[in-house]
Amino acid sequence: MSKSRYAKGSGRPPVHLASINTEDSAAGHLVFAGGVCGDRHIPFCSRDELLGMLKDLILARVPFSVGGMCPGPADEVGLLIDNAELTGACIELSWIGSQQWMVRESANASGTWQQEPDASQIANLMFNPDSLKRSD
Known part of the structure; x- marks a missing residue:
């Protein structure tokens, strides 16, 4: 049985997907935050392109921000994973205190959690959002 894993960090969080913004029924942009580059907006033109980008992010082990009030x-x-539109395990990033964060990877049907000493063993801490930009 696989164990769910987590790691804690402090200071600036790693680059992570902070929000998914849709401007109409299909187009919008992904907003990345964290790291040293500041906020980055990466546009998508269709639902298929959005799903492709999210699939790439799951495979690249990029953390996804958990919600708070929304x-x-x-x-x-x-x-999307529950509805079988995406597959894989998404890495979650949450805040546990001032300048303190945690990344989590949940294993299916796992009842135990294992702490990793280094967040890079769970998540891609060096992801460049510009790598998602599609060339026309």
Whole structure:
């Protein structure tokens, strides 16, 4: 049985998907935050392109922010996984205190959690959002 894993960090969080913004029925942009580059907006033109980008992010082990007062990207991606529109395990990023964060990877049907000493063993801490930009 696989164990769910988590790691804690402090200071600036790693680059993570902070929000999924749709401007109409299909187009919108992904907003990345964290890291040293500041906020980055990466546009998508269709639902298929959005799903492709989210699939790439899951495979690249990029953290998805959990929601607070409203659903966050981790919640939205979780629904897409539950509806079989995406597969894989999304890495969640949440805040546990001032300048303190945690990344989590849940294993299916796991009842135990294992702490990892280094967040890079769970999540891609060096992701460049510009790598998602599609060339026309």
